[in-house]
Amino acid sequence: MTALPTLLPTRRDEAWRYADLKTLGAIWPARQQQVRSLAGAALTLDDRITGNGWTDERIEISVGEGGSLTGTIEQAMDADGVTTQLYAITLAAGARADLTLINSGGRYGRLALDISLHEGATLDLGGAIVGGSDQTLEIVTHVRHLGPNATSRQTVRAVLGGTAVGSYLGQVAVARAAQKTDAEQSFKALLLDRGATANAKPELEIFADDVKCAHGASVGELDKLALFYFESRGIPPKQAEALLAQAFVDDAITRLPEGDARAALLARLASLVSAR
């Protein structure tokens, strides 16, 4: 799977190092590429963002009628990395998207999704934010229900240590025509240290009258009784904490297959716990 095209180049790109990016920025939108799918076509996305620079892309994805988009976006940059990604996704009537976001690397990581749902479209989004030290990690979504009978489910979990800040900003907009919208947002954060911060900001903008929009957010710490239960069975404290932290993100990664991304995420959680 090839990564989706970088639309606006940055100084990281050798070919554009000496270009006038400001000027280019003004004309670049004309060259925006779209990945199009045919009706019923299946798109897959497998973005892995790595390195130590600044990754700044706008990715436009259009899923045709009855089509599907499945995939993973994994932000796993090195310590100084900065990510500002925007995925603009359109789901035509009856199309569905099943996406997992992993936001865990870099100094500043922002994964933004702007998703438009037409009649009967379905979005199932899982997001895991895992950060420590002084990282700032954000998942920002703007879900637009444009047609009736569309469903969107967003499940975001954050595990934060050190003085890390994890944020989920979820805006759901329901157009007048989008009757029978079913939109759900769930955010839960687990703070491993006193200095860590979680922010949740659901925003609803509803113009239709027959809709179901649910949202919930909670912030907590490791469950002491669960830890005792694990320890009473012989599991050392750090290992018990790692298991609980891994379990905490479980709801957000149900769509993530066994493989490198999952293994890396679970390892990151274990090291975050044992670093304390």
Place this chain on the structure above:
Amino acid sequence: MLTIENLSAEIDGKTILNGLTLSVGAGEVHAIMGPNGSGKSTLSYVLAGRAGYEVTGGSVTFMGKDLLAMAPHERAAAGVFLGLQYPVEIPGVSNLLFLRTALNAQRSSRGEAEATGAEFMKAAKVAAADMNLDFEMMKRSVNQGFSGGEKKRNEMIQMALLAPKLAILDETDSGLDIDALRVVSDGINRMRSPDRATLLITHYQRLLDHVQPDRVHVLMGGRIVRSGGPELALQLEAEGYAGIAAEAGLSNIMDAAA
């Protein structure tokens, strides 16, 4: 195997155990009975090392070692198992992962080889079948959505796999249906051996009909106020705790609850 001497403990500054003395030999099964709130679960938590249960006096020796000086996971590796009165639900961790992690953690801390996946699965299947629990349930999250009786049977599955030296079973019989009571009792009896001991915390004679205890103790006012043979449980069943409370100088059963 287990020697508790003059043990006192408090929770949030409130004294719950107050000079408790009890000794259980290898190969023995002892039952502890006592009114609600008398400190039976507290005793079990103190033995397992739960945080917040502060020992303020006395000692506990387990197989020659100072149990109170050990961390909870070390006590488990040394052979202490606590079957909880209220088993904990842990969303997102499957029973199989939990058990395998526990078994291998215990083994590696004892310097033993870890169980292979195949060995473990075989043992888990046997243990689940012995407790009449559908093996599919072992793939689900720990205790999540389990009925009260299923949770208790799950504690027994854990016990069977971890094969402890000392099993402390806190009301494992509560919430079991008639058939499950027999299944659980059989499980406890199977564990009986000359090098193991069991501490049964229970309210009911019916468990002791299936699992004959060597000794029965009554816990009241934070200590053991009476010990006897199996007949003591029958006497309690017939007479209640009032007589024993009066004899022990506890003016009523409410005082008996520490």
